[in-house]
Amino acid sequence: MHGSRLRVAYQGVPGAYSESAAGKxxxxxxxxxxxxxxVAFQAxxxxxxxxxxxxxIENSLGGSIYRNYDLLLRxxxxxxxxxxxxxxxxxLALPGVRKEYLSRVMSHPQALAQCELTLTRLGLNVTREAFDDTAGAAEHVASKGLRDTAAIASARAAELYGLQVLADGIQDDGSNVxxxxxxxxxxxxxxxxxxxxASIVYLRALQGALGLLLPQHLPDQDREPPPPPRRRRQRRHRQALRVYVLHRLPGVHGGDPRPERPRGDPGVHLLPPPSR
Ligand SMILES: O=C(O)C(=O)C[C@]1(C(=O)O)C=C[C@@H](O)C=C1
Incomplete structure (x- = not known):
């Protein structure tokens, strides 16, 4: 650790949700x-x-973020x-800009997907443009002085980059997590x-593979249902990627601080239970 503060790398610029997650x-x-x-991984x-x-890695509206599971494996x-x-x-838009002036909305693809229905409901006739992160889109609109473009980002991003909030809470589901x-x-x-x-990631959807990895006594109710399999068009590898998240697994690979595993083998990650 550097000094007394933990240094946490996140993707995006200040005002991104990942920054808030780091602070939480x-x-x-x-x-x-x-x-x-x-770059965050390399850091x-x-x-x-x-x-x-x-x-x-997962959103209540958009589901699993497979690209990031791939990064975890690599x-x-x-x-x-x-x-x-x-x-x-x-x-978010520049001060003085009205919804009618907009022809484009920029944001992170996940954020655009999470607001898709609301954008239509607001009557916006806009093209969607993907940006690396939500706050980066806000910063771009502000720094380039784009009066025909809005960004989807946090209220904190509006404050940081001097934008006005044209509409608040535009995610399609109020409990977007x-x-x-x-x-x-x-x-x-x-x-x-x-x-x-424990989070267990394995590359091939082999029947019975999960059973091989788990202690016999794991009660069924302690298993979170797996997310839906990756859709065919989203696959970048030939293998199907399945992720299972399991609770209450005392002692799995305990004792070995850094288990060596060849690339492509199942990855097992352990973390403490969430604090309530
Ligand atoms: O762009 C950001 O602000 C991010 O932190 C990324 C990200 C994501 O990748 O899902 C995080 C939370 C929201 O779901 C939208 C975007």
């Missing part, structure tokens, strides 16, 4: 903006300029925590005195 997981941390997830894994990376960081962040989107995981170089060593949560 580690109050008083030093949040380090990175322009890509790859922790290779450069050691950050102690943790934060990664969105990199050797360990999941050491998670937070669920309510995501409240705003439609994104789950983020926290990553570190070292894994958590599970103890047996309290429950731990």
């Amino acid at each position: 997981a580690y109050p008083n941390c030093e949040a380090i903006p990175c322009d890509q997830f790859e 922790v894994e290779l450069l050691w300029i950050a102690d943790r990376a934060v990664l969105p 990199r050797r960081l360990h999941i050491v925590g998670e937070v669920q962040l309510p995501v409240h989107h705003c439609l 994104t789950r983020f995981v926290m990553l570190a170089r070292e894994p958590i060593i599970p103890r047996t005195d309290r429950p731990f949560k």
